[in-house]
Amino acid sequence: MPTPAFRPRGTVAPGLLGPGGEFDLIRRFLAPAQAGRPDVRLGPGDDGAVVAGEGIVLSSDLSVEEVHFRRDWLPPEGIGYRAAAAALSDLAAMAARPIGVLASLAVPRGDAGDFAVAVMEGVRRAAESVGAVLLGGDLTRSPGPVVLDVTVVGEASHPVLRSGARMGDELWVTGELGAPAACVERLMAGRRPPRGAWPRFAEPRPRVQEARWLAERGLPSAMLDLSDGLAGDAAHLAAASGVAILLVHELVPVHPAVQLHTRSRARAVEMALGGGEDYELCFTAAAGCVEPFCREFEKRFDVSLRSVGRVGHGDGVWWVDAEGHRSPLRSRGFRHFEEGE
Amino acid sequence: MPTPAFRPRGTVAPGLLGPGGEFDLIRRFLAPAQAGRPDVRLGPGDDGAVVAGEGIVLSSDLSVEEVHFRRDWLPPEGIGYRAAAAALSDLAAMAARPIGVLASLAVPRGDAGDFAVAVMEGVRRAAESVGAVLLGGDLTRSPGPVVLDVTVVGEASHPVLRSGARMGDELWVTGELGAPAACVERLMAGRRPPRGAWPRFAEPRPRVQEARWLAERGLPSAMLDLSDGLAGDAAHLAAASGVAILLVHELVPVHPAVQLHTRSRARAVEMALGGGEDYELCFTAAAGCVEPFCREFEKRFDVSLRSVGRVGHGDGVWWVDAEGHRSPLRSRGFRHFEEGE
Incomplete structure (x- = not known):
């Protein structure tokens, strides 16, 4: 049984800590993280990091x-990358500019x-892929599972919220869905993931640039990222x-690998x-406004942009037919998956 | 084995989520958390919270x-309170004004x-004790231990750093130390904690007001909170x-209960x-500058303020005698405790 009283706490950094094996490890993973940018007034190494910006967006994601x-x-590096990418996707959902994690x-x-250093390297790689730096964190022992909580920090003077959808808006999604879910289904069965689906599971790309591009053009009236599956997120x-x-x-x-995997459109x-964990964007926009930008978007980001429905009176999520x-x-084959929580 | 792909992610809030047992729980603990204050532009309920301020201070603390x-x-409520108080102590260490967690x-x-709701209630109580609100978070299943990561968010246009100590400065600490360590020592031995020491363990008070009061008077040249024990933190x-x-x-x-517990000054x-986990302040200040404020400080906050040493040439932490x-x-009886990590 360890001693609860004797562990390091707080945000720490290289070269600024006293001696100790644990601090050496922390030094190791924070070593290259110092940032010279105006939105990071103070990087890791003190009791806290200090950031600056118009509106600071914050979200936490526990893996x-x-x-x-x-x-x-x-x-381990993939575990860190994936957890951080999932968290950073919440910044994309608000069209925020990532600052740090x-x-x-x-x-x-x-x-x-x-192992710990590799996990942190993965976190750093995900952060750097969207222009964010490692601002700090905590390192401690676990009696069992590896646990990684990533708090993302971004800046958005005009964040795109979930609450702005208006009657008659179209609903749009980026990318092709279902590949991570297909991977998990196969892995759970002890089989190899479907060909072509794996990168979507292992290396999700937070749609930060895509979201900001759309927001700069004033397109999304409401937006979120697809983490729980389109049905659940549309309900939010x-x-x-x-x-x-x-x-x-x-x-x-639907991602082509999913189509192949399931052999059934339904x-x-x-x-x-x-399925969930797609980390694509889902947003509403005034009718007819997105269409003129589709080609440019898809060419620029190499990701599809598709209208999948619209906003109507009432509440909840429904299928709608041509009439x-x-x-x-x-009624169209959707069943609620057993949730892991 | 649960399904990794099907869990809610992101910062969530009451009344804004689709149906689901987990979301009902999240609603429950975020329910009273909405804030009407200019530094919280957006509370829980979207993909992220949005805060505003001159310099935003951030720190994470994993329990x-x-x-x-x-x-x-x-x-459970005490577990949440204590974890959040420990995290909030890092804002005190920088003389930041708490905004949220x-x-x-x-x-x-x-x-x-x-159980989860009670833990979150404890987090909220700690936050509210220093004027902070619950900004969001994440809730998930664990295959074993309860894990709570608290990220604190504050504002400080001029944070007090660890790096500002100058030659000749005095070293000061608030409060009396060792009581939490004495509690842990007893608890580990299956005994009751020393009389009078328990509140210092169970209900640490982040010294937020104290730190800001000192900083408003320009007193601390460098500051941190005592989480690892005075020896370790002074080394930082x-x-x-x-x-x-x-x-x-x-x-x-030394806390009087510790004196009684150990029956030996050494x-x-x-x-x-x-020992650690005292969550008192430790700071340096130019010689002679703090003394005139001591009485007022102690009277106002009902906590002692003591000079315990000074800053010298070289590095590390040393005992110094009158000569x-x-x-x-x-050499004076200090041994390095076995660390729990």
């Missing part, structure tokens, strides 16, 4: 071994060396905006709707 | 069951109800400032130096 990842699915990591005693957006979301079955963009759409008739999501 | 707390030591909580499936301050810290054995303020000082001779900390 737990055996719940959100398995060690035999991803290398704080990463709190708990590992079993035997993993406090190279509907609830926040006080509207109904009407989805067109035929328009849901099952593939189900996976796209219920405007609504039907519950379940 | 893990069996490493930092035990369920049989504290009720993000709390990421992982609990075993059976604890996702009242020495390293950050590029100086030596010289402690006077006779001046170290052992009591050892506990004050090596100015230095000796290593170990």
Whole structure:
């Protein structure tokens, strides 16, 4: 049984700490993190980091071994990357400019060396991929699972909220959905993930640039990132905006690997709707406004941009057919996955 | 084995989420958290919270069951309070004004109800005790230990850093040290904590007001909070400032319950130096400048303010005697506790 009273606490950094094996490790992973940029007034190394900006956007995302990842699915660097990318996706969802991340990591005693450093390297790589720096965090022992909490910090003078959807808006999504869910389904069955789907699971790209590009053109009226699956996330957006979301079955963009994996359009759409962890953007925009920008967007970012439905009166999420008739999501094969929590 | 792909992610809030048992729980603990204050532009409920201020101070602090707390030591509300108070102490250390906290909580499936809500209530109580609000967080399942990561958010246009100590400065500490360490020592031995020491362990008060009061008077040249024990934290301050810290054995303020517990001044000082989790302030200030404010400080905050040494040439932390001779900390009975990490 360890002694609760004797652990380092607080945000720490290289060259600024007293002696101790743990501090040496912290030094190691914060070593190259110093930043020379005006929005980072103080990097890691003191009791806290200090950032500056018009509106500072904050979000935390907790990843737990055996719940959100398995060690035999991803290398330690991939575990760190994926957890941080998931967290950074929340900055994209608000069209915020990433500034930095704080990463709190708990590992079993035997993993406090190279494993922990590799996880933090993955966090750093995800952060740097969207222009953010490592601002600090915490490192401690875990009696069991590896736990990684990533807090993301960004700047947005005009964040795009979930609550701005208006009647008649179109609903848009970036990318093709369902590939991470297909990977998990296969992995859980002890099989290899579908060909072509793996990068979408292992290396999700937070759509930060894409979101800011759209926001700079004033397009999204409401936006979030697809982390729970299109059905669940559309329900969040509907609830926040006080509207109904009407989805067109035929328009849901399914990743080709999912189509191959399921061999059924209905099952593939189900996976796209219920799977989650796609980390694509989902947003509403006034009718007709996005279409003129589609080609440029897709060419610039090499990711698709598709209208999948529209905003209607009422609440909840519905399928809608060509005649405007609504039907519950379940009627078209959607079932609610057993949740892991 | 749960399904990693199907969990809610991101910062969430009451009334703004779609249906689902987990979201109901999140609603429950975020329910009273909405804030009407200019520094919180957006509270919980979207993909992120948005705060505003001159310089935004950030720090994360991870608490893990069996490493930092035990369920049989504290009720769930106390676990949340203590973890958040520890994190908020880092804002005090920079003389920052607290704005809010993000709390990421992982609990075993059976604890996702009242237990999780009580932990979050404790977090909220700690936050509100220093004028901060709950900005969001994450809630997920843990396959084993309860894990709580608290990210604190504050504002400081002129944060007090660890690196500002200058030659000839005096070293000051607030409060009396060692009581939490004495509690842990007793609890680990399966005994009751020393009379009078328990509140210092169970209900640490982040010295936010005290730190700001000192900083408003321009007193601290460098500051941190005592989380690792005076010896370890003084070493951090020495390293950050590029100086030596010289402690006077006779001046170290030991909590009276520790004195009673140890029945030895040497052992009591050892506990004050090596124990940790005191969450008192430790700061340097130009010689003679603090003394005139001592009485007012102690009267106002009902906490002692004591000079315990000074800043000298060199590096590291030393005992110094009346003749100015230095000796290593170990020579006066200090031994390095086995660290829990």
